[in-house]
Amino acid sequence: MNAVTKSSLLPWAPENTGESPQAAAPRAASPGPMAMLWLPARLAWRQLRAERARLLSAMAGVMFAALLVFMQLGFRSALFDSATQLLASMEAEVFLMSPMTVASFRPEPIPRIRAHQALALPEVTQAVPVYMTQATWRNPEDGSRRMIQMIGFDVEAGAMQFRGMDPLVPALRRIDTVAFDTLSRPEFGDVQRIFNEQGPFEVQVGNRMVEIVGLVTIGPSFGADGNLVMSEVNFRRMVPVRHASNTDIVAIRLRPGTDIAATQARLREILPADVMVLNHAELVAHERKYWETATPIGFIFAFGSVMGLIVGMVIVYQILFSDIANHLREYATLKAIGYSNFYLARVVMAAALILAVLGFVPGAALSTWLYGVVADATFLPLTMTAERAAMVFALIFGMCAAAGLLAMRKLRDANPADMF
Amino acid sequence: MxxxxxxxxxxxxxxxxxxxxxxxxxxxxxxxxxxxxxxxxxxxxxxxxxxxxxxxxxxxxxxxxxxxxxxxxxxxxxxxxxxxxIGFIFQNHNLLGFLTARQNVAMSLELDAALSEAERLRRAGEMLAAVGLSGHEDKPPSKLSGGQRQRVAIARALVGNPGxxxxxxxxxxLDKVSGGEVVQQLRSLAKSRGxxxxxxxxxxxxxxxxxxxxxxxxxxxxxxxxx
Missing domain, CATH: 3.40.50.300 (P-loop containing nucleotide triphosphate hydrolases)
Incomplete structure (x- = not known):
């Protein structure tokens, strides 16, 4: 700082012009790190700014890449969130599930007796069998048929809850009654409107007419477009092939303050190996793992993200490359007057990172808006999170840096010896 | 020596x-x-x-x-x-099209981190005045004539007080008249600095x-x- 002040006080006069470059060298040996980055960045910005159309197309390219990655990652996480929504909304501490079950929409049955066996432990207060299957639902508006997820369990036990279910319990005890998930896809018919207009009404599920007695809130998943909640007895009535002795999941409630891990260990000791003993987080993780690994869906979204990044990288590379190619003489001139390759490389890198920021900001804004639109259209839980924004920014930053590194090779063609 | x-x-x-x-x-x-x-x-x-x-x-x-x-x-x-x-002057001016005349001249000084931005611009302005381009400091090269561009290039070559x-x-x-003016100017500036x-x-x-x-x-x- 002192050196700067001192030199700026020196009048520029012929007697000072004899100042030899050797004398300047020691001062230049301690350039501020800010100047090392700021000056190349400023040069890069001035160059980008000079050609508006090219800058806009570069920004659009980065924005498009950011948008694509945001949507892919958003769908990916929405898929995983929604796929586990049903299990995540089951309120219990420990669950029994067949080791053969890969996903909740296709459960392998386990003996109902395991629920009774679990009650042998003093800390277990309740063990509720949960029955799950899919059945055809006839749209009450146009008569079309779709598969819907059915969940049956002892509604009075209070072991399992879905939002909005509490006041419906007495009605659900009656014969052939169900509660409909209002977040189900619209293809099932506008049940919510009909229910609000005329109260409970009958629909056909499987081969039976059942009465919609209320609405709950669960949310669809990729495996199930809609949900119906009912009592265990009604479940068996509607799905006669299912025996009461075989259930799908057992939800276990523990005395408050019980050590869950220790209880899991004790349950594993007393129960045969035909059931897995999972806590709530493990149950959700098990379901998530299915979607991540056993289906191509996780890969597809990762692949889509990579494609977006590659397209963005090519666009940024093209812009940076043509900026260098069009200014080859000027870059060579800068090299001739003493600019190093490294300095010019910093200029190219700064241009890449400026494009990353300029493209990411509108890309993130647009994605936030699109998340809302898509969430409304698909009923998938799609929201912008700070974590995902940070991750996408890191990816876009890396994408632009890679494009910059590639474009930098063109700098070698700027040979100052060819200038004369 | x-x-x-x-x-x-x-x-x-x-x-x-x-x-x-x-x-x-x-x-x-x-x-x-x-x-x-x-x-x-x-x-x-x-x-x-x-x-x-x-x-x-x-x-x-x-x-x-x-x-x-x-x-x-x-x-x-x-x-x-x-x-x-070393101050270089080329056949073509090779000025950066996206910078003004003053900024082009200041590019020669940006490698000296000891100089402040204000000092760089002041020196560049003075050098442009010395080559007779007062009033043209903030024009891009595209708004200058061939002779003026070459004089900006001369200012860029000399502003760092090269040896x-x-x-x-x-x-x-350049044509005969502006070519002659440009080299005379270069000569007199160089002579005054040795x-x-x-x-x-x-x-x-x-x-x-x-x-x-x-x-x-x-x-x-x-x-x-x-x-």
């Missing part, structure tokens, strides 16, 4: 069958404050000699001391550093600015005329 002293410099392009000698046993000295014109037919090697003196090309044989630095065997890093104390100015046909792209100039030219109209005219032919210095 002379700014340029060259002794028995040889240089060739290509290898084997294609090997072509372009400089043979060239010896040349430029003294402090001297304006030397290098002339001769195309292919006589004058431009190659200029790029070697300007540390833009690696040496092959002989000795070439520029501003006290031996270039034979000098590293790329040392050559880049030396170039910062030596190397020029390659600076009037090639900066030596080595200029390659074909242009007989500007030979009168020289202290000494060196003629090259077929890679050799054939004649030296002192004005």
């Amino acid at each position: 002379d700014p340029i002293s060259i002794d028995k410099l040889n240089f060739h392009y290509g290898e084997g069958e294609l090997r072509r000698r372009v400089l043979r046993d060239v010896s040349l000295t430029v003294h402090a404050g001297e304006v030397v014109l290098l002339t001769g037919p195309s292919g006589s090697g004058k431009t190659t000699l200029l790029t070697l003196i300007g540390a833009l090309r690696g040496m092959q044989d002989g000795s070439c001391r520029v501003l006290g630095h031996e270039l034979m065997g000098a590293s790329e890093r040392a050559r880049v550093a030396l170039r910062q104390s 030596l100015v190397l020029a390659d046909e600076p009037t090639a792209a 900066t030596p100039i080595l200029m390659v030219t074909h242009d007989p109209r500007i030979l009168d600015i020289a202290d000494r005219i060196v003629t090259m032919e077929d890679g050799r210095v054939v004649e030296t005329v002192t004005a």
